[in-house]
Amino acid sequence: MARLLPVATRNLRDSWRGLLAWALGLAAALALYLPLFPSFGSNGSLEEIIATLPPELVDALGYDQIGTGSGYAQATFFGLIGFALIVIATTAWGASAIGGADESGRLELDLAHGIGRVAYVLENALAILVKLIALGIVIGGVIGILDRPSELGLEASGIIAAIAALTGLGALSAAAALLAGAITGRRVVGVAAGAGIAVYGYALQAVANQSEDLAWVERLSPYSWAYSQSPLESGFSWGIAAVWGVAIVLSGAAALALRSRDVTG
Numbered sequence: 129m130a131r132l133l134p135v136a137t138r139n140l141r142d143s144w145r146g147l148l149a150w151a152l153g154l155a156a157a158l159a160l161y162l163p164l165f166p167s168f169g170s171n172g173s174l175e176e177i178i179a180t181l182p183p184e185l186v187d188a189l190g191y192d193q194i195g196t197g198s199g200y201a202q203a204t205f206f207g208l209i210g211f212a213l214i215v216i217a218t219t220a221w222g223a224s225a226i227g228g229a230d231e232s233g234r235l236e237l238d239l240a241h242g243i244g245r246v247a248y249v250l251e252n253a254l255a256i257l258v259k260l261i262a263l264g265i266v267i268g269g270v271i272g273i274l275d276r277p278s279e280l281g282l283e284a285s286g287i288i289a290a291i292a293a294l295t296g297l298g299a300l301s302a303a304a305a306l307l308a309g310a311i312t313g314r315r316v317v318g319v320a321a322g323a324g325i326a327v328y329g330y331a332l333q334a335v336a337n338q339s340e341d342l343a344w345v346e347r348l349s350p351y352s353w354a355y356s357q358s359p360l361e362s363g364f365s366w367g368i369a370a371v372w373g374v375a376i377v378l379s380g381a382a383a384l385a386l387r388s389r390d391v392t393g
Contacts, residue, residue: 135238135248139225139255147259150217151266154210158270161204162278165197197280198360201271206290207355214263214298215326218256222302223318225252226386227309235313236391245391249310249383256302260295267291282360289359289368296371297354301326303378310386325350350374
């Protein structure tokens with residue numbers, strides 16, 4: 129396998145400690161937030177708290193359905209803290225894979241040893257995908273353990289769909305960072321691109337929730353594609369597939385961009 133996929137194998141071997149740290153962070157976030165639901169949901173105090181907040185803020189944060197188990201998990205983890213952690217991780221991975229390797233001189237050295245440019249990008253994308261799958265398994269396992277004690281009442285199909293949506297958004301940020309790094313050879317530009325597309329999607333979703341007249345803005349938001357149909361309740365949707373599709377297209381564009389750029393220039 130190492131001979132067939134040397135870049136992907138090295139990427140995974142060099143980053144397993146960081147991957148473990150991200151997995152522990154996501155597990156800790158789930159363990160912190162999910163068990164709190166029974167103390168709020170049983171007596172309606174959570175809804176009372178939400179009722180005291182400005183409606184615009186409630187809509188922007190997606191707290192309108194927070195009184196249900198699926199709505200609570202979506203609002204606190206999948207739509208907020210889990211989203212932030214996944215995007216930070218994948219943006220860092222994507223920015224370092226090409227832009228960071230170029231700045232450090234590793235990219236030029238690897239290409240000099242006969243690794244194709246397209247293969248270099250695609251193998252790094254594959255390594256990021258493997259890490260996302262690993263994080264998705266951790267998230268699913270922790271939710272499976274906490275679901276009954278936390279009285280969330282989540283279905284397995286909904287959990288899987290929500291994980292696919294969350295990791296798809298992470299893949300999109302990683303792909304944007306890969307593309308920016310491949311075009312410019314700069315890690316910081318990759319970070320800006322990966323974080324920027326996540327902030328762009330979240331901000332558009334928040335704007336769209338402010339008024340029915342702005343509902344059309346949701347169509348421009350990858351965040352809305354992934355979450356507008358509430359995957360924890362409705363399962364898979366076209367929006368989740370669209371997020372993954374755009375991530376694949378951007379990864380392919382990154383491969384073409386690196387192939388056409390003068391790395392040593």
